[in-house]
Amino acid sequence: MGKARQTFKKRMSKIKEDIFIVAEAYKHPDTPFYTKLIAIIVVAYAFSPIDLIPDFIPFLGYLDDLILIPLGIAILLKLLPDQVIQDSREKVAAAGKVKQKNWIAGAVIILLWALLLYWLVNFIVIKLI
Template sequence: MMLFAHRLPDGLLRQVAEFLPSCVTAARALRKHPDVPRRARIALLVAALWVLSPIDLLPEFLPVIGPLDDVVAVVLLLRYAARSIPRETLLNAWPTDPRLLERLLGAGRRAG
C-alpha cells in the first residue's frame, strides 16, 4: 500500500499510506538539526530503526494488524520527540501533507 500511495486520491487513506515513509524521511532530516535535542534525536532514531527493522512483534503478512505495531511504535516515539522539537522545525522536516502530523500531535499543543 505504501508503494502505491502516490496513486491514491488525496485524503486520509493517502496520508496514512504515506505516514511511515514520511516519518523515516523526517527523522533523517531532523537528526542533525541544531534545534533538536539529543533525547528527541534518539527517539527519532529508534522510530526509524523500528520501521526499517525486519524483526516485528506482529508479522507484516497479517492483514491490517501486521503493520500496526510499526505505526503504534512510531506514533508514540514521534509524539515523545515532538514535545521538545519546535513545531515549525518539525513541520519543515515533514515531506508530505502536514495535516496528518498536525492531527497526530494535536493542534493545541505547541512544541518548543
C-alpha cells in the first residue's frame, strides 16, 4: 500500500508540474495559436474549482480530474514544439512555481466563473421575460 501511495503522489506532483509548464508554454511566442487555445482551456479547467462532474459524487467526482486533466496535458505536450516545452520547463523550475500556492490565480478563476454564471443567468432571464 505504501508503494502505491508513493507512486500516486509522484504522479500527482508530475501533473501539477506539467500544468505549470503548459501555462508557461501558453505565453511562449513560438506556441501556435490553436495550441494556445487548448492550453488555456486545460489550465483553466485544472485550476477551476468547478468540475464537469462534482467531486461529491462518489468515484465519478474525481474521475474527470484523473482522466481529463492528464489527457489534456498529454495532448498539449504532443502539440507543443520541443523547444517551447524545454524553455517552459526551465522557467517553471527557476521560478519554483510548483512549490508555491497562487491565491491570486485562484481568485481570478473564481471571479471569471462567477462572471460567466452571472452572464448566463442574465441571458436566460432576459430571454424568458
